[in-house]
Amino acid sequence: MKISVSRFWKNRGTTLGLAFFLLFAVAPIVWCLGYALAYSFGLAGLLSAGWTTKYWTQAITSGELPRSFLFSAWVALAAIFLSGVTALGLVLGFRRSLQRGAISSLIYLPMALSGLVAAFLVSRWLSGAGLFSRLACAFGFVRDPQHFPSLVNDSLGWGIIAAHWLLAAPFFTVMMLQIYETEKIGSLRQLATSLGASRWQSLRRVAVPVLLQRSSTNLLLYFIFVLGSFEIPLVVGPQNPLVISMLTRRKFGLFDLAQKPEAFVISVVYTALVLFFLLFIFRKAPAHE
Amino acid sequence: MNNSATRKPLAFVLAVCCLFPVAFLLFQSAARRWVYPNLLPQEFNFSAWRTLFQSGHLGGNLLLSLGTATAVGSGATLAGFLTSKCISYHRWRKPLLFCAYIPFVISPVIFGVCILFLFIKLRLADGFFGVVLAQGIIAYGFATVFFGRFWNAQLRATEELVYTLGGSVWDALVRALFPMARGALFVCFCQAFLISWFDYGIVLIIGGGKVETLTIRIFTFINEASLPLAAASSCLLVFPPMLLFWANKKFVLTLPNERL
Incomplete structure (x- = not known):
């Protein structure tokens, strides 16, 4: 009797759990996408006047939307590439140093920084009057802030890339250190060496592919995260071009209500892109992950 | 690269890199009158911290x-x-x-x-x-x-x-x-x-x-x-x-x- 009562509650619990999940995780996203689609086609909002594709045409032909997506993708790719290369270099070159003594704890410190704080730090280091400019002046490389190539609010987004690198490099380093241990890459390399591979070959053909393959999902997820980041570009990003989140926020917050539907066009395109990347991750991941 | 001769200085450099962001925040919070191109501020005090805690917000x-x-x-x-x-x-x-x-x-x-x-x-x-x-x-x-x-x-x-x-x-x-x-x-x-x-x-x-x-x-x-x-x-x-x-x-x- 006890078992059947438990089963009854267990089944009801599963139904309740799924209902809760649908209500608080799925429904908000469905609402967001539905509302954004309706707004972008003129079916919702204060100035809605029925079905129209003019906001989509406006957004695409103005050039702002493609420019913003290309710029965001460039920033995300550069940040992930630099962070990944730094983490790979540290793990493959200095793994033992990273696993012993105080450094094994200190490596977690930069991960305590938020995007906003990282952006603030980068602005204090890389701006025209920042710390690096002062150092360059002290060594006689520049005479005043104007001569220092400021990397903050620049059109290529180096400030954004630097701030993301500051946050992501320690995270990927810790992650790859764990992968190195769990995948027993040390033993695999030893095996490769005993079979005649050189040290460089064991690195290039064994360690790097395993590390990259095992961290590819997280690298891709981080790419999506950087693609939609807001705080960092707000502090150290350029005004033209704008990253996706900033462009959406600007179009949404403008006094000109006619610009609002374009914010939802961007939201729809961005969400579709995120869903595409997620589908790719899910198709790629093995069944047990 | 993992021998002890290079490991210690390297660990020290990495430790400094990890500590630097937080140390810089603390330094910046106490820095006053830090004009360009000085590497160090002309004055140090904790008035920012006092202002923060006294403001009530x-x-x-x-x-x-x-x-x-x-x-x-x-x-x-x-x-x-x-x-x-x-x-x-x-x-x-x-x-x-x-x-x-x-x-x-x-x-x-x-x-x-x-x-x-x-x-x-x-x-x-x-x-x-x-x-x-x-x-x-x-x-x-x-x-x-x-x-x-x-x-x-x-x-x-x-x-x-x-x-x-x-x-x-x-x-x-x-x-x-x-x-x-x-x-x-x-x-x-x-x-x-x-x-x-x-x-x-x-x-x-x-x-x-x-x-x-x-x-x-x-x-x-x-x-x-x-x-x-x-x-x-x-x-x-x-x-x-x-x-x-x-x-x-x-x-x-x-x-x-x-x-x-």
């Missing part, structure tokens, strides 16, 4: 941030833990997990922009509960994904054993599953806490300027170019995560036979 911002992050962290962890159990044993596990990923990876600002109208209609915008709910949706997605890989055949067998021995669902949860998951629960709470603690976009859009968390205050200081105040309040934002990372490393990673 900071205490409110700090408490609000802590309250929001604690509510989001604990709610999302508990809900994610229970929901992920239902999802993991469900035949549609993969599509359901896919749905859990979406709120967690989507840009908070774009999510905020799209959901604002619904929150206005539900009278949740411009208030504490609206911010908690919006951040909670994101953190809940994360927690569900986090616990997605926690459940396995061994845990299921343990749960079944509790029922076979006469235990109720509550017994299985409180006496078997929660104790077995305490490490994972703590790690998930920390992460969900940080999602809320670091958030700026959702508070800006859903809070509508009426919910002033620490991140909003920091951005105001950066915008006003009040650098020592921005640095001092950034230190306050960095301190709780540091504490959580330390607790994580000290207590969770040392638990015996813990499933993380």
Whole structure:
């Protein structure tokens, strides 16, 4: 009797759990996408006047939307590439140093920084009057802030890339250190060496592919995260071009209500892109992950 | 490259690199009259810290941030833990997990922009509960994904054993599953806490300027170019995560036979 009562509650619990999940995780996203689609086609909002594709045409032909997506993708790719290369270099070159003594704890410190704080730090280091400019002046490389190539609010987004690198490099380093241990890459390399591979070959053909393959999902997820980041570009990003989140926020917050539907066009395109990347991750991941 | 002659100086350089951001924040918070091209400021004092603590606003911002992050962290962890159990044993596990990923990876600002109208209609915008709910949706997605890989055949067998021995669902949860998951629960709470603690976009859009968390205050200081105040309040934002990372490393990673 006890078992059947438990089963009854267990089944009801599963139904309740799924209902809760649908209500608080799925429904908000469905609402967001539905509302954004309706707004972008003129079916919702204060100035809605029925079905129209003019906001989509406006957004695409103005050039702002493609420019913003290309710029965001460039920033995300550069940040992930630099962070990944730094983490790979540290793990493959200095793994033992990273696993012993105080450094094994200190490596977690930069991960305590938020995007906003990282952006603030980068602005204090890389701006025209920042710390690096002062150092360059002290060594006689520049005479005043104007001569220092400021990397903050620049059109290529180096400030954004630097701030993301500051946050992501320690995270990927810790992650790859764990992968190195769990995948027993040390033993695999030893095996490769005993079979005649050189040290460089064991690195290039064994360690790097395993590390990259095992961290590819997280690298891709981080790419999506950087693609939609807001705080960092707000502090150290350029005004033209704008990253996706900033462009959406600007179009949404403008006094000109006619610009609002374009914010939802961007939201729809961005969400579709995120869903595409997620589908790719899910198709790629093995069944047990 | 791993011989001891190079290891020590290298470890020192890496340690300095890791410490530098936090040390610089502390330094900047005390720096006064730091004109270009001086490498060091002409004056050091802690007036920024005094201003922060005497203004009265900071205490409110700090408490609000802590309250929001604690509510989001604990709610999302508990809900994610229970929901992920239902999802993991469900035949549609993969599509359901896919749905859990979406709120967690989507840009908070774009999510905020799209959901604002619904929150206005539900009278949740411009208030504490609206911010908690919006951040909670994101953190809940994360927690569900986090616990997605926690459940396995061994845990299921343990749960079944509790029922076979006469235990109720509550017994299985409180006496078997929660104790077995305490490490994972703590790690998930920390992460969900940080999602809320670091958030700026959702508070800006859903809070509508009426919910002033620490991140909003920091951005105001950066915008006003009040650098020592921005640095001092950034230190306050960095301190709780540091504490959580330390607790994580000290207590969770040392638990015996813990499933993380």
